[in-house]
Amino acid sequence: MAAPPEVAFGQLLFAGIAFMLLAGGSLVVFLVTYQKRLLHQQLHLRLAEAEHQQQLLTAIIEAQEGERERIGRDLHDGIGSTISTAKLLLNRLETLPPHADDAQGLLKLIREIMSTAVHDVRSISHSLYPAVLARFGLAEALQHLVDVSNETGQLPVVLEIDYPRPLTLAQELALYRIGQELVHNAFKHARGATRLLVQLQQTGARLTLVVEDNGCGFGAAPGRGAGLRSIEVRVQMLQGRLSREAAAGQGARMVVELEARPE
Incomplete structure (x- = not known):
């Protein structure tokens, strides 16, 4: 039969081992939980970043389409109308005698209209890519x-x-x-x-x-x-x-x- 001091020591040793096992298990559970939480946060951040990139890409596409629509409208309403007007005046000019008074006036008007068209083309070209920026x-x-x-x-x-x-x-x-x-x-x-x-x-x-x-x-x-x-x-x-x-x-x-x- 074991002496009382040996029994007390054995109980103390058993309690110490149990405590260490419990502490070790708690630490393992904490580390696993922390790792899962960290992975969840990283996944959440990646999803948020991917969503932000998608929104940014969508906004870029919308902005590009908006710019193209505006340029197309400028081409149609501005230059297209100007050239159409010049074409009508040229058709009218062909029906007039070469030295008619109206012919000189129409020719002058056509030149002014074409100058406006050239100015509009340069403006649209500058809006597409400003050459002055690259140069100066x-x-x-x-x-x-x-x-x-x-x-x-x-x-x-x-x-x-x-x-x-x-x-x-x-x-x-x-x-x-x-x-x-x-x-x-x-x-x-x-x-x-x-x-x-x-x-x-x-x-x-x-x-x-x-x-x-x-x-x-x-x-x-x-x-x-x-x-x-x-x-x-x-x-x-x-x-x-x-x-x-x-x-x-x-x-x-x-x-x-x-x-x-x-x-």
Whole structure:
């Protein structure tokens, strides 16, 4: 028969072993549960990222289709109508005697119409790919955009630029498209505006593009059209931030900010 001290030691040893087994089992259960939770979170993040990429791709396609639709409309309503008019005048010119007084007037009118068509073709070509951007950079491209916008006489546009260190061509092209769409939206929705400001400011690695009008604000504009989705997509591609400030009757201010290393 075992002595009482040996019995106590055996019980203590058994209790210690049981405790260690219990602790080890709990640790194993915790690790397995933690691993499952971690895998679930990773799967959730991957699904969320895949969904975001799908939404981004959808938005890109919608923006591209919107741009194509607008270009097609410009070709049909602008250049198509202009050339059709010139063709009708040419047909009329063929029926007149060579030295008729009306012939010289028609010829002059046809030349003016064709000059307008050439100007429209150049404008559409520039909207497809701004050659001035590839040759001279973002600052000159924005200046050309503002000059062309002012030629319409619809709304005075003022440009302020402080852009000493150019970015990459891809970044500049995305910023130009953003600025182009913002100006287009302002012309379309800034009812009552008497001034449009386009500002490009570079401070260190931070670049800020501002398009601001003193019109009606967002009250009369649609919430999220194809143009705005196109802007948001390009801002996301640049890993930037888009903010909107507007109040009814107090104008609208669109700000794009990004951190980018100069070329």
